Amino acid sequence: MGFNRRSLMVFAATACVTVLLPFAPAQIEGPQRSHVVVRVQGDHPITTNDLHLNVEGKTLPVTSVRPLVEDHVPVELVVALDDGLRNFGNNLDSIKRFVASLPPNVSIAVGYMRNGRVMLNGGFHSSRDAAEHEIRLPMGSAGAAGSPYFCISDISKHWPSNKRAVRFVLMVTNGIDPYNGRPTPMNQDSPYVDTATTDAQRGGVTVYSIFWSSRAGGGFGYGGFSGESYLSDLSESTxxxxxxxxxxxxxxxxSYLDRFNKALQRSYFVTFDAPTRGKNLSSLKVTTNARGVKLHAPREFHAGN
Structure with missing residues (x-):
């Protein structure tokens, strides 16, 4: 009798599994609507017919191409200043003028890189006066930021908005990674730079950077060249x-802030459908047949971003 009861229980459990399994949530498959920002170097405006997308070695059609500024595409910009910056006071007015000059489709947050995070006093502002109010003199303490690459990883993974908008970071720092050992000619690779790059690409964040050296942080010599090299790799990869x-x-x-403004004017919001790869990034290559035009885009992106 006991054997029959156990057999009945096993049969019932098996039947439940058989019935319930087909209703388990399925993973998303097939192409996902994706977006990247493409910057044009040259005076030729681009259209869908001018672009050629290669994703993971396969050519994909372009759905739409929209100029960020002319089409008033929503943009969110984090201006991140290293809190360890020294001799930077003369540039505060420059940053205020820069904030005031940004196109109206750009919302701005001003933050300070400290202890591996970008500390924001508030969220994004469409009001230029509100954003300018958050600009202050950096603390000037050597190493205050921790690693600027920890900061980029943090802001990319915890973006201070849920709005569907194009994401930019403009950071000012010496770029030195204090957690990667002493900068020497034989030590010019940092896993933390690689991680920050991946996090920014996965979060759809385009990073622009301005190198500002600091003697206390080793901003000259090998340290300066190392920091500048890291910043270049991170920025170009995104x-x-x-x-x-x-x-x-x-x-x-x-002049650097003016270059960013011009880059924004020449940037396009490019939409296409790409195969999903779960949490993995997809390689991207964007080319054009337009004469006298050079394109800049992230080297990798996350499908469905």
Whole structure:
């Protein structure tokens, strides 16, 4: 009798599994609507017919191409200043003028990189006055940011908005990774830079950077070259740009801020359908047949972003 009862229980459990399994939630399969920002270097405006997308070695059609500024595509920009910056006070007015000059479709948050995070006093502002109010002199403490690459990873994974908008970070830092050992000619690779790049690409964040050296942080010599190299790799891999050149601080960063504004004017919101790869990133190559035009885009992206 006991054997029959156990057999009946096993049969019932098996029947339940058989009935319930088909109703388990299925994983999303097939192409997912995806977006990337493509920057044009040149005066030729681009259309869907000008672009060629290669994703994971396969050519994909372009659905739409929209100029960010002309089409008023929503943009969110985090201006991230290293809280360890020194001798930076003369540039505060430059940043305020820059904030005031941004197109109306850009919402702005001002934050300070400290202890591996981007500390924001508030969220994104469409009001230029509100954003300017959050600009202050950095603390100037050596190493205050921790690692700027920890900061990029953090802001990319915890973006301070749920709005569907194009995401940019403009950061000012010496770019040195204090957790990767002493900068030397033989130590120019950092896993934390790679991680920050991956996190930004997965979060759909385009990173622009301005190098600002600091003697206390080793901003000259190998340290300066290392920091600038890291910033260049991170920026270019996400479709952005290292806006500065050389390891000596200029009298003003006005020209760098102006370059960012022009880059924004020449950036396009490109839409296409790409096969999903779960949490994995997909390789991307964007080309054009238009003469005199060079394109900049992230090297990898997350399908469905």
């Amino acid at each position: 479709g952005g740009e290292l806006l500065s050149a050389g390891t000596m601080n200029p009298p003003s960063i006005d």
